[in-house]
Amino acid sequence: xxxxxxxxxxxxxxxxxxxxxxxxxxxxxxxxxxxxxxxxxxxxxxxxxxxxxxxxxxxxxxxxxxxxxxxxxxxxxxxxxxxxxxxxxxxxxxxxxxxxxxxxxxxxxxxxxxxxxxxxxxxxxxxxxxxxx
Amino acid sequence: xxxxxxxxxxxxxxxxxxxxxxxxxxxxxxxxxxxxxxxxxxxxxxxxxxxxxxxxxxxxxxxxxxxxxxxxxxxxxxxxxxxxxxxxxxxxxxxxxxxxxxxxxxxxxxxxxxxxxxxxxxxxxxxxxxxxx
Numbered sequence: 001x002x003x004x005x006x007x008x009x010x011x012x013x014x015x016x017x018x019x020x021x022x023x024x025x026x027x028x029x030x031x032x033x034x035x036x037x038x039x040x041x042x043x044x045x046x047x048x049x050x051x052x053x054x055x056x057x058x059x060x061x062x063x064x065x066x067x068x069x070x071x072x073x074x075x076x077x078x079x080x081x082x083x084x085x086x087x088x089x090x091x092x093x094x095x096x097x098x099x100x101x102x103x104x105x106x107x108x109x110x111x112x113x114x115x116x117x118x119x120x121x122x123x124x125x126x127x128x129x130x131x132x133x
Numbered sequence: 134x135x136x137x138x139x140x141x142x143x144x145x146x147x148x149x150x151x152x153x154x155x156x157x158x159x160x161x162x163x164x165x166x167x168x169x170x171x172x173x174x175x176x177x178x179x180x181x182x183x184x185x186x187x188x189x190x191x192x193x194x195x196x197x198x199x200x201x202x203x204x205x206x207x208x209x210x211x212x213x214x215x216x217x218x219x220x221x222x223x224x225x226x227x228x229x230x231x232x233x234x235x236x237x238x239x240x241x242x243x244x245x246x247x248x249x250x251x252x253x254x255x256x257x258x259x260x261x262x263x264x265x266x
Contacts, residue, residue, distance in 0.1 A: 016259065056259050059257055059258065060254050061256045067256070071258065080256050080258070122193075122194070122256055123192050123193055123202075123213050124192055125192065125204065126189050126190075126192075
């Protein structure tokens with residue numbers, strides 16, 4: 001469980017990847033859970049400095065796995081995305097996370113937002129700080 | 134928009150209520166949105182000291198409104214709940230929020246958890262601090 005630990009007070013941008021996610025259509029040849037496969041592929045992508053990827057247990061969105069969340073301290077919105085495909089979406093997630101990381105409030109302009117983010121946002125949580133946008 | 138402001142760095146327990154939520158079956162006689170009705174009813178309930186209720190704009194769970202979220206600083210899980218009925222659920226939410234507030238990590242023991250929380254948890258986000266449970 002070592003890799004499930006969080007850093008207290010960490011305010012850097014963080015992508016949470018549910019590594020317990022199962023998914024219909026996942027490869028039966030891979031003993032890893034689809035969420036774990038997704039995590040392994042994301043951390044193999046080029047990621048900007050200041051963005052951490054954290055494997056977490058169940059985000060309770062099991063019926064629409066795989067699931068990832070993006071959060072970033074008190075000033076950013078938190079987003080949860082569903083229906084992530086572990087075999088296809090790691091590059092898209094890395095790019096989208098970089099856009100999120102660069103946005104002061106975490107809100108990626110709609111026209112620039114990955115299509116998957118537009119169509120599979122499960123929910124969002126407002127920042128603690130007032131939104132300056 | 135004054136009532137949509139957040140307190141920077143606030144780590145008290147907070148219930149976020151989406152006041153822009155619409156809902157099928159809502160009373161056509163009430164000009165307020167169901168989410169606003171829900172907010173008005175929650176703040177009329179008896180709430181524990183240290184629990185704040187914040188009206189927020191769209192949590193992007195529109196198809197399963199009304200929506201509320203519970204969060205509480207770096208040590209608590211954040212939970213999002215769907216399908217809240219503005220006419221019936223304010224007392225349940227007040228009681229559930231008090232249980233969440235009293236739980237150091239925000240995890241209400243399953244057997245004590247309101248039935249609506251058990252069946253309508255849209256997703257949860259882990260705390261920043263390591264979970265001591």
